[in-house]
Amino acid sequence: MVDKSQVLSLCRSLLRAGRKYPDYNIREYTKRRTLDGFRMNKNLTDPSKVEEAYAEGKSQLEVVERVVKVYLAYPPKTKNIMELKLQ
Amino acid sequence: MALRTAILRHLRVPVTGSNQSQTGFLGSIRAFSSHDDHLSKQEVVDRVLDVVKCFPKVDPAKVTPEVHFQKDLGLDSLDTVEIVMAIEEEFKLEIPDKEADKIDSCPLAIEYVFNHPMSS
Secondary structure: OOOHHHHHHHHHHHHHHHOOOOOHHHHHHHHHHHHHHHHHOOOOOOHHHHHHHHHHHHHHHHHHHHHHHHHHHOOOOOOOHHHOOOO | OHHHHHHHHHOOOOOOOOHHHHHHHHHHHHOOOOHHHOOOHHHHHHHHHHHHHOOOOOOHHHOOOOOEOOOOOOOOHHHHHHHHHHHHHHHOOOOOHHHHHHOOEHHHHHHHHHHOOOOO
16 A cells, blocks of 8 residues: 555655756646646545556656656757746 | 748747846855855745745735644645745755655744755
């Protein structure tokens, strides 16, 4: 059975991995999607369902880490307007 | 008019902060300085409280330096993770999971950030 600290640790790993995207839109999407995904499943009680969701999260973490590498190889040439500090 | 649109279509203005180069020089000097520029307790308290107040589910009026995220602000463990991650970003820290699990209130967050040598 997956315990609470493992789930929170997976959530943290996903948020950390997602922060590495050089592209603002992807970075924000990953953050939003991660938190939404965990909230969506926060009431799961059936251990097999929890296992399943946890495994899904793990595989998504691998996807994020893989795709970050691609994005880092081809970073956006300009910054997104949302990243600019208002003077 | 046609010329204007044709030019505009091919014009790309790269967005680079012009003040980046100004701080670059000063920034490299600060990197060698010792702990003189370490954050003061009051600054840490203010910035941690700002992060917590900016959290959408939190009523800013309820936030004090003594507040507990789950007991006083009615947040759940996921919200706590989110706040701790936001504090990490604010102070440019990396808090290990073991420590991050323990941070569940403003006093603990303030203490951790204040005692961390790398917080800025």
